[in-house]
Amino acid sequence: MRVAIIGATGYGGAELIRLLHGHPHITEITFHSSSQEGKAMEESYPHLSDLYTSQLQEIDPETIGKEADIVFLSTPPGVSAEYSGKLIENGAKVIDLSGDLRLKEKDVYESWYERDSADTELLNEAVYGLTEWNREGIKASSLLSNPGCYPTATLLGLGPLVSEKLIDLDTLIIDAKSGTTGAGRSPSAITHFSEMNDNFKVYKVNEHKHIPEIEQTLKGWSESDVTVTFTPHLVPMTRGIMATMYGKATMSVTENQLRELYEEMYKDAPFIRIREDGKYPSTKEVYGTNYCDIGLTYDERTGRITIVSVIDNLVKGASGQAIQNMNLMLGFEENEGLNQVPVYP
Amino acid sequence: MRVAIIGATGYGGAELIRLLHGHPHITEITFHSSSQEGKAMEESYPHLSDLYTSQLQEIDPETIGKEADIVFLSTPPGVSAEYSGKLIENGAKVIDLSGDLRLKEKDVYESWYERDSADTELLNEAVYGLTEWNREGIKASSLLSNPGCYPTATLLGLGPLVSEKLIDLDTLIIDAKSGTTGAGRSPSAITHFSEMNDNFKVYKVNEHKHIPEIEQTLKGWSESDVTVTFTPHLVPMTRGIMATMYGKATMSVTENQLRELYEEMYKDAPFIRIREDGKYPSTKEVYGTNYCDIGLTYDERTGRITIVSVIDNLVKGASGQAIQNMNLMLGFEENEGLNQVPVYP
Amino acid sequence: MRVAIIGATGYGGAELIRLLHGHPHITEITFHSSSQEGKAMEESYPHLSDLYTSQLQEIDPETIGKEADIVFLSTPPGVSAEYSGKLIENGAKVIDLSGDLRLKEKDVYESWYERDSADTELLNEAVYGLTEWNREGIKASSLLSNPGCYPTATLLGLGPLVSEKLIDLDTLIIDAKSGTTGAGRSPSAITHFSEMNDNFKVYKVNEHKHIPEIEQTLKGWSESDVTVTFTPHLVPMTRGIMATMYGKATMSVTENQLRELYEEMYKDAPFIRIREDGKYPSTKEVYGTNYCDIGLTYDERTGRITIVSVIDNLVKGASGQAIQNMNLMLGFEENEGLNQVPVYP
Amino acid sequence: MRVAIIGATGYGGAELIRLLHGHPHITEITFHSSSQEGKAMEESYPHLSDLYTSQLQEIDPETIGKEADIVFLSTPPGVSAEYSGKLIENGAKVIDLSGDLRLKEKDVYESWYERDSADTELLNEAVYGLTEWNREGIKASSLLSNPGCYPTATLLGLGPLVSEKLIDLDTLIIDAKSGTTGAGRSPSAITHFSEMNDNFKVYKVNEHKHIPEIEQTLKGWSESDVTVTFTPHLVPMTRGIMATMYGKATMSVTENQLRELYEEMYKDAPFIRIREDGKYPSTKEVYGTNYCDIGLTYDERTGRITIVSVIDNLVKGASGQAIQNMNLMLGFEENEGLNQVPVYP
Incomplete structure (x- = not known):
């Protein structure tokens, strides 16, 4: 297959390059860039x-779509809304890692992203690729919208509880790091080494674009409107x-029951x-891999469930999940090319 | 004064040594250690x-108490319960940085610390030194129990809201890093550089000893029982x-009203x-200093208040607050010896 | 093949586990430990x-050697000197990652390691596995002594210059990080996160055990005695x-000539x-992989050549090179199981 | 005094602000910036x-010079060459932390800095402020050129050996981190957190502007031309x-003799x-302070001396040494305002 x-x-x-390099069914990769055309990848x-x-x-897009x-x-932002159509018309399947096609309601997108949304038709065609929760949809799709990194960690952690209605959605708080x-990759004051090292920062409190993406899926699962409190933080580390x-908890549960539920729902x-x-x-326990590792507990004192979910943001939170989705779209085994052991320590 | x-x-x-070194009223410091007696501080x-x-x-303790x-x-744990009495009898004032004297109820201590509590008399004598909320008590005390690092950051951040009954204590969640x-200083697998670097960890979920310390003070302020969800995490950084x-929120508030409340309550x-x-x-914005910096917001979508509080755990969370308390106990200005500018970056 | x-x-x-996991010819791995027998790897x-x-x-060793x-x-130290013989007798090939069999002269080992050396017979049998410089010897060996991490980075960087007598060995200085x-993995004060983070340390100045290992190989290449200055440092990072x-330089050279020499000598x-x-x-450009990347220059002002060599100490500096050697010893392609792309960033 | x-x-x-904040003789500081005029320091x-x-x-410069x-x-670069004259004319003393006035020979500056040098008159007037080696010159100066960070660490480490002719200058190699x-503070690809974290880099091999600055002072001390090999590296840490x-070594020495020499030459x-x-x-042992800590040894095997010198690049390598020089220029004690204990860990 050509990518x-x-x-x-x-x-x-x-x-994507790192992970596709070892993929058994990919024979050729071409790289495209508007800003660095003519340069070799190794230069960058x-x-x-x-x-x-x-x-x-x-x-x-026409040539790429054909080849x-x-x-x-x-x-x-904005690029995939422009190219996706042409790529598909010319015969390619498309996986979009940007946020352009994730939110199904144009006004929600426009309010959180502060820019024009993609067309309704494209939004309708795009399948949201949280793999574990939508395998059949993904297999059938030609246009896949790959989830954001925070929504992936959040939704994989919450899925079993929400779908089984074991957690009170009005009380949901997500503290993400x-x-x-x-x-x-663009240098900025926020991520300047001298100011990020040995430092811990909070940012975009109640304002992160991934909030509506999380809420949209929770709404789908729970069949009710959901508003969540979500706070992202920056840790002085590279990945994770x-x-x-x-x-x-909505009912009396034990920790073991919760764990069994998760084991069962994620058994495949x-x-x-x-x-x-x-x-x-x-976070290091999934470094460089497509794993999402989850720990959880129930606290009798407070009646609260705590779920801890970790991923590598560049793998399961982006390129790894994209390849996992590609595998389904192209009829390969779900884990082809993704069987690495975490790089630890 | 001799310390x-x-x-x-x-x-x-x-x-303590770093901070007392520049204190204008401290003329002499002696160092004591059971494990490293005879060694010079500079060796360690x-x-x-x-x-x-x-x-x-x-x-x-007798000689030290006199001199x-x-x-x-x-x-x-356990040492200050043993020495405090003798030190005070011999004329010294005592500031205890361990957790021995923080919890007023023996059974609560024994349940969370899993060891015998100090005597009731000593517990009654000990004044809890969250400076900004108990200046008069501290000035009058001879035996001060210095707050834990997490309780300091937490309580300084929550104080105005709780004392003004602006926050629903049943909904309180503290996510700490x-x-x-x-x-x-003792090396351990958890804090081994190779496994802590580029990593982010959660630990003692619902089990940290600082939980009852936080709840005890909240209970005092709110005059009702409080149970909080508190989750500590380890960040790959040294301090903070x-x-x-x-x-x-218990009533309709605006962000500005909240900020004004904090400005007012902390104006001195x-x-x-x-x-x-x-x-x-x-966290780096308070590095090496006794500051506690606070940001806060109110989210209309969810009706929740978010408060972010940062300290240097070794300064305001331990030795700095201890010196701040010492200043009050000895009749100095509260900020003597603590006027450093944060080391940034 | 069973490992x-x-x-x-x-x-x-x-x-080793991480890298062997993806090796196409390894069908079974067993794990052995004296200190953690009975525990599962995933627990540790x-x-x-x-x-x-x-x-x-x-x-x-008898059973392992047979199976x-x-x-x-x-x-x-000391273990492989004890087990290697029995393992080989029972039919297994052995790759020793410890330093036991690296130094051919017993007195040199005993002076630098401050313990008894392995037997002369074993030392004579062991082949030093700096792969790129001894492929034929490695293919023929049953007992391989895998090089130390510092010697690997150093010797791969110096090899072409020394074997071509382009560098004055009396002037050689190796500053390693x-x-x-x-x-x-054992926690220690030196590598305690709080004291290693945001810190840079020098250690074992002129005293590191890898000095005689470097000198022994340089001597072999140059056919003359060599003493080098070697200084190791600890960087606040996990790998590299x-x-x-x-x-x-011993004669007039240009930077291009040097580069061509390296390209030629390492073309396979x-x-x-x-x-x-x-x-x-x-260092990050080889993270998680078996690469050794080299940059070099000649400075006309000083007449000196500077060579910069980087490896991942756990891969090319240990387990990766061990597998590279295993591939040769078992008749596989040299790079089987080692084709990963560096994890960057 | 007004600064x-x-x-x-x-x-x-x-x-400078952090350190001057606690200086007993500084009553007023004004801040000036062309790029951020009108903003408050606390915003930045x-x-x-x-x-x-x-x-x-x-x-x-006229007003500032007067007030x-x-x-x-x-x-x-270039700014102090422009302003220094006017500031001095109007009555102020000037300390220049840029590299504009460090190199006494215009052609050397122009060749390494690739820009026009300051005027000869200004260069002649400027006193090079490596404090420990030029106290009398500094006390008498009105225009001080503060040394670069690398030259400070290097020259303080080499000074005793070079001035006593104990080291062969033709063999001098400086490996700096x-x-x-x-x-x-300007964000760049090199210091982008994601690529600097868990990474170690070498840069400007044989090309760093601090090379001629080091050579100029060594030449002054040794009364002979000196060319050094100097290699700077970037460590994933903030300061140091x-x-x-x-x-x-030029003659037979013992480690103790070397140490005594250093103790003697730096006793004041x-x-x-x-x-x-x-x-x-x-490096952490001097964090946040003006200390330069030195360790050294002599290796009989190689006949080489190794000197290790550490500073905080922002303090002794820049602003701290500038204040140390200010103290001398204004007649204060050399260490006024600089008595902090290192922030450790």
């Missing part, structure tokens, strides 16, 4: 020296997200690992 | 080379705590700084 | 959850070694990458 | 909240420089600390 990566020079693109990323020496190509079997869009690669989540999910009694994952 | 530090070789002790801490070359002395005006106990110095706190507090509209502190 | 790992719970062992390393749930077994095709010894995993090396080495003019590798 | 800081928003400026640096709320002022007793120039604040330096230097036998400083 094209549009927007290959961001972290999402680089991580010396860790790819001797591996990817060919030049970055221009973005011509590639599947196209990854790892692009800034991310490594800095979530902020992308931990979402610590809190809510009141190769990338979800539930920690044993009293154990919680740390 | 004695018992347990001088832990981080709390070393930080090369950063003190040429500064503190005298030997660590044995711990003889020192004030004694800091920066000791493991700490640098590793909170875990002390951020507590991100959530609760439902030299170490509390309230951030302006839409701004939140990061 | 046994003795001493599986150290970082070397864990990294939660990142292996669901992957390696079988128990660690005792160390019985395994190849045995990795990732053990403390390592991440903390080189110090192993950079060796910055200096020496006077899949894991050596030479940076282009004016470019130098950073 | 003006021109270029107050860079790290050098912020660090929230760690200064409530401390420095006044606005940054324009840069009018300030001493002016710090913490400015980009710096935290990232040396690269300033370690220079590891190597050279052949309050900020130089010599480590005892076999001990070496790490």
Whole structure:
């Protein structure tokens, strides 16, 4: 199969390359970039020296659509809304890693993203790719909208509780912590090493674009409107997200019952690992891999459930889940190319 | 004034030395350690080379009590319960940085600390030293129990809301993040650099000893029983705590009203700084100092208040607040010796 | 092929597991540990959850030697001197990652390691496995002594210059910097996060055990006695070694000639990458992989050559090179199982 | 005394503020910036909240020269060459933290800095402020050129050996490692957290501007031309420089003799600390202070001396040394305002 990566020079693109490099069914990858056309990937990323020496190509959606079997869009806002249609028309399947196609309601998108939404038709066509919760939809899709990093960690952690109505959605609080690669490759004051090192920051309190994405899926599962409190923080580390989540239990439960529920619901999910009694994952335990590790507990004193979910934001939170979705879309095994052991320590 | 530090070789002790070094009214410091008696401080801490070359002395509470005006106990559990009485009898005032004297109810202590509590008499005598909320009590005390690091960040952030009954205590969630110095100087698997670096961990979920300490003070302020959800995390950084706190507002408020309340209640507090509209502190902004910086907001969508409170766990969360309390106990200005500018970046 | 790992719970062992997991010709791995017998690998390393749930077994060299095709010894000093013989007698090939068999002269070993050396017979049998410089010897060996991490980075960087007599060995200075995993998994004051973070340390100045290992190989290449100045440092990072090396050129050379020499001598080495003019590798550019990346220059002002060599100390500096050697010993392609792309960033 | 800081928003400026805040003889500080005129310091640096709320002022050298007793120039290349004259004419003393006035020979400056040099007259007037080696010159000066960070660590470490002709200058190699604040506050790809964290980089091999500055002073001390090999590296830490330096001893010496020499030559230097036998400083041991800590050894095997020198690049390597020089220029005690204990850990 032939793959094209549009927007290959961001972290999402680089991580797609790393993971696709070992994929048994991918025979060819082409790289496309508007800003760095003509440069070799290894110039932009010396860790790819001797591996990817060919030049970055221009973005011509018609040609790409014809030549590639599947196209990854790892692009800034607005780009995939523009290209997706043409790519599909010309025969390619498309996986969009940007946020353009995630929110189904145009006005919600426009209010949180503060820019024009993609067309309704495109939004309707796009399948939201939270793999473990939508395998059949994904297999049938030609246009996949890959979830955001925070929503992935959050929703995989909350899914069983919400779908089984075990948690009071009015009490839901998500306190999320991310490594800095979530902020992308462009240097900024926020992620300047001298000011991020040995520091811990909170940002976009109640204002993060991933809030409506989380709420949309929770609404789908619970069949009721949901508003969540979500607070993202920046950790002085490169990769990793931990979402610590809190809510009141709706009925009397034991910790074991909760764990069994998770084990059962995720029994066919190769990338979800539930920690044993009293154990919680740390972010490094999934480093470089597509795993989502989950720990959870019930506190009798407060009646609250606490769920801790960790992912590598660049893998399960972006490029890894995109390849997991590609595998389903192209008829491969779900975990092809994604069987790495976490890089620890 | 003459100061004695018992347990001088832990981080709390070393930080007392750093801060007392520049204190205008302290003329002499003696260091005491059972484990490293006879060694010089500079051997244990090369950063003190040429500064503190005298030997660590044995711990003889009678002599120390006679010779020192004030004694800091920066000791493991159980020690201050043993020494405090004798030190006071012999004329010294005592500031205890351990957790021995913080919880007023013996059974609560014994249930959370899993060891025998100090005597009731000693517990009754000990004044809890959350400086900004108990200045008069502290001035009058001879035996001060210095607050824990997490309770300090938490309670300073919640105080105005709780005392004004603006937050629903049944909905209170405290998600706390700490640098590793909170875990002390003894090497351990948890804080081994190779496994803590580039990693983010959660620990002691619903089980941390600081939970009853927080609840005891909240109960005092609110005159009702309170149970909180409190989750501590370890950040790959050396110093700093951020507590991100959530609760439902009990009445309709605006963000400005909240900020004004905080400004008003803390107007005479030299170490509390309230951030302006839409701004939140990061931990590095108080690095090495006794500041507690606070940001806060009200979210109309969810009806929740979010408060972000940061401190340096070794300063305001331990040795700095201890010196602030010492200043009050000895009749000095509250901020003597504590006027450093944060080390940034 | 069946593999046994003795001493599986150290970082070397864990990294062998990570890399062997994807090796196409390895069908079975057994884990052995004297200290943690009966525990599962995933207990010691939660990142292996669901992957390696079988128990660690005792160390019985006779049985292991019979059942395994190849045995990795990732053990403390003295152990492989004891076990290697029995393992080989019983039919296994052995790769020793400890330093026991690296130094050919017993008195040199005993002077630097301050303990008894292995027997002369064993030392004579053991082949030093700096892969790129001894492929034929390695293919023919049953007992392989895997090089130390610092010697690997140093010798791969110096090899072409020394073998071509282009550098004055009397002027050789090696300034080396390592991440903390080189110090192993046992917690210590040196690698306690609070004191290693945001810190840079020098250690074992002129006293590191890798000095005689470097000198022994340089002597072999140059056919003359060599004494080098070697200074190791600890960097606040988890993985990676950079060796910055200096020496006077013995004749007039240009930077291009040097680069061409390196390109030529390493043209069949899949894991050596030479940076282009004016470019130098950073440690992260080889993260998690078996690459050794090299940059170099000649300074006309001083007549000195500077060589910069980087590796991942746990991969090319330990377990990766061990697998590279295993591939040769078992007749596989040199790079089987080692084709990962560096994890960047 | 009244102080003006021109270029107050860079790290050098912020660090001057931190240190001058506690200086007993400074009554007033004004801040000046061309790029951020009208903004308050606390806007640019929230760690200064409530401390420095006044606005940054324009840069009018005439007015500043009249109103300030001493002016710090913490400015980009070219600026101090322009302003220094006017400031002095109007009565102020000037301390220049930029590199404009450090190199006495115009052609050397122009070749390494690739821009026009300051006027010869100004260069002649400027006194190079390596405090410990030029106290009398500094006391008499009105225009002080503050040394670079790398030259400070290097020259303080080499001074005794070079002035006593104990080291062969032809063999001198300086391998230097710096935290990232040396690269300033402007975000860049090099110091982007995601790529600097858990990474170690080498840069400007044989090309750093501090090379001629080091050589100029060594030449002055040795009365002969000197060319050194100097290699800077970036460490994933915020503050600190370690220079590891190597050279052949010119005569038979013992380690004790070397140590005694250093103790003797620096016996009146309050900020130089010599480590005892076999001990070496790490960068954190001087964190936030004006100390330069030195360890050294002689290796009989190689005949080489190794010197390890550490400083905080923002303090002794910039703003701290500038204040140390100010103290001498204004007739204060050398260590006024600089008596902080290192922030450790």
